[in-house]
Amino acid sequence: MTDLSLSTAAVAGLRADAIVVGVAKGAQPDGGPVVAAGAEAVAAAYDGSLAGLLETLGASGAEGEVTKLPAPSGFKAPLVVAVGLGAGPEKGEAWDAEALRRAAGAAARALTGVRKAAFALPLEDAEAAGAVAEGVLLGAYVYDAYKESGKDEKARAKAGKGPLGEAVLLGGKPRDRAFKAAVDRGAAVAGEMNRARDLINMPPNDLFPASFAEIAQKAAKEHGLKVTVLDEKALAKGGYGGILGVGNGSTRPPRLVKLSYTSSKAKKHLALVGKGITYDSGGISLKPAGHNETMKCDMAGAAAVFAAVVAAARLGLDVDVTGWLCLAENMPSGSATRPGDVLRMYSGKTVEVLNTDAEGRLVLADGLWAASQEKPDAVVDVATLTGAMVLALGSRTFAVMGNDDAFRGAVHEAAEESGEDAWQMPLPEHLRAGMESATADIANMGERMGGGLVAGLFLREFVGEGTTWAHLDIAGPAFNEGKPFGYTPKGGTGSAVRTLVRLAELAAAGDLV
Numbered sequence: 340m341t342d343l344s345l346s347t348a349a350v351a352g353l354r355a356d357a358i359v360v361g362v363a364k365g366a367q368p369d370g371g372p373v374v375a376a377g378a379e380a381v382a383a384a385y386d387g388s389l390a391g392l393l394e395t396l397g398a399s400g401a402e403g404e405v406t407k408l409p410a411p412s413g414f415k416a417p418l419v420v421a422v423g424l425g426a427g428p429e430k431g432e433a434w435d436a437e438a439l440r441r442a443a444g445a446a447a448r449a450l451t452g453v454r455k456a457a458f459a460l461p462l463e464d465a466e467a468a469g470a471v472a473e474g475v476l477l478g479a480y481v482y483d484a485y486k487e488s489g490k491d492e493k494a495r496a497k498a499g500k501g502p503l504g505e506a507v508l509l510g511g512k513p514r515d516r517a518f519k520a521a522v523d524r525g526a527a528v529a530g531e532m533n534r535a536r537d538l539i540n541m542p543p544n545d546l547f548p549a550s551f552a553e554i555a556q557k558a559a560k561e562h563g564l565k566v567t568v569l570d571e572k573a574l575a576k577g578g579y580g581g582i583l584g585v586g587n588g589s590t591r592p593p594r595l596v597k598l599s600y601t602s603s604k605a606k607k608h609l610a611l612v613g614k615g616i617t618y619d620s621g622g623i624s625l626k627p628a629g630h631n632e633t634m635k636c637d638m639a640g641a642a643a644v645f646a647a648v649v650a651a652a653r654l655g656l657d658v659d660v661t662g663w664l665c666l667a668e669n670m671p672s673g674s675a676t677r678p679g680d681v682l683r684m685y686s687g688k689t690v691e692v693l694n695t696d697a698e699g700r701l702v703l704a705d706g707l708w709a710a711s712q713e714k715p716d717a718v719v720d721v722a723t724l725t726g727a728m729v730l731a732l733g734s735r736t737f738a739v740m741g742n743d744d745a746f747r748g749a750v751h752e753a754a755e756e757s758g759e760d761a762w763q764m765p766l767p768e769h770l771r772a773g774m775e776s777a778t779a780d781i782a783n784m785g786e787r788m789g790g791g792l793v794a795g796l797f798l799r800e801f802v803g804e805g806t807t808w809a810h811l812d813i814a815g816p817a818f819n820e821g822k823p824f825g826y827t828p829k830g831g832t833g834s835a836v837r838t839l840v841r842l843a844e845l846a847a848a849g850d851l852v
């Protein structure tokens with residue numbers, strides 16, 4: 340992983356492979372690029388010509404733009420990397436944390452294979468320092484576990500494809516407690532997002548319910564969490580018909596993992612439930628080719644929950660956080676659930692399975708009911724639940740639904756505060772009728788139109804009476820099939836981790852529920 344430190348060293352004498360500076364978009368209509376705060380010493384060493392040089396090289400300061408140029412004479416580092424920050428803040432106002440996070444991420448990504456870089460970005464306050472730390476560690480992320488170049492550090496160095504080795508954040512106040520705390524928080528959050536990304540990117544022949552549960556047990560031991568794993572026998576004994584019904588087509592049986600972080604100072608208890616389909620083939624309602632190549636990402640909700648519980652422990656938050664990972668592999672076989680089968684769920688309700696590809700709601704139903712039994716102050720589930728939500732909101736925004744308008748709003752706000760794009764969606768009562776079943780209490784399918792909301796309404800039936808609940812459908816942003824951007828790589832993104840951590844912090848402060 341990338342080493343991170345804060346420093347007040349003079350930039351010219353710094354032994355590094357590159358110096359990163361920020362460039363803002365100038366005022367329109369014809370303003371050229373503007374060197375951002377933090378890079379004053381670098382700009383001065385170019386005798387005031389840095390902005391002009393950048394303009395000559397075609398830089399505009401647009402978000403994510405990376406321009407490389409030789410460092411000024413007298414600098415120990417050979418290279419300056421100018422990264423676009425987009426339009427700057429109003430005069431006298433601070434940079435938006437997410438703009439800093441993205442720029443730091445884009446620069447770190449452009450420095451893949453490099454040993455050491457110094458970042459001279461605007462660190463006006465502790466929040467800015469935390470955002471830059473987060474962005475650097477997220478942008479430096481490389482997934483090469485299955486590549487020749489990822490075999491060991493030597494192979495990585497030889498291929499020049501490893502993550503940026505060391506990042507020094509210049510400026511700021513390294514001895515200021517607030518700065519240090521913000522950077523430590525950023526490092527913990529980014530580290531846990533990268534943990535989620537690793538799990539999402541791991542191929543489904545190696546990541547399956549039992550192996551995921553083992554990884555969780557190992558991390559639990561490391562971070563002092565309590566962990567319980569229900570295997571297929573325990574699930575059958577307990578009556579977890581949803582998780583079993585989805586998992587029974589696979590040769591690799593399902594698991595329900597409960598991870599608990601507890602604090603002696605906790606006044607609130609937050610429960611998190613994650614969809615953990617380690618591979619979604621669709622089951623007997625098999626997905627066609629073209630729709631199954633990325634379905635290893637269908638455990639991204641469980642990965643986010645896992646990462647958030649560990650983050651709460653690393654940050655020592657004064658709140659109890661319980662994570663429920665609903666793990667199953669959705670496969671077709673002679674033992675698989677058939678369209679037409681009726682499952683008896685953990686809550687006691689019966690579900691007619693009309694489409695085995697609507698499996699996420701089945702495993703979550705058991706997880707939500709299990710979580711509700713402990714009477715937490717709130718339950719939040721996270722799931723790559725529906726293609727309908729991807730159609731509605733695109734690939735970068737997740738949906739927030741729930742049974743309490745104020746709580747749903749608070750979750751949306753927590754997402755925005757942490758730099759994640761989210762939008763609130765309704766649970767229209769009239770859509771419940773579409774899930775009426777002639778045989779069972781409810782069917783796992785309803786009207787096609789508004790499919791993301793139908794799924795939300797299904798989940799609502801399995802939330803305990805009086806339990807405050809929100810549902811995040813991250814099917815769009817969980818996995819980036821397009822080009823990398825900002826601090827987001829191709830593949831697993833770590834969507835929802837920051838929002839969940841923020842919720843845990845708010846709950847700890849008594850500002851959530």
Ligand code: BES
Binds near residue numbers: 619697698725784815
């Ligand atoms: N895992 C999928 C949803 C999904 C789609 C996630 C695209 C990520 C990207 C889910 O299990 C699914 O198959 N949903 C169906 C539900 C339908 C059968 C009611 C869907 O959205 O088509």
Ligand code: MN
Binds near residue numbers: 619621695696698
């Ligand atoms: Mn499915």
Ligand code: ZN
Binds near residue numbers: 637696723
């Ligand atoms: Zn699925």
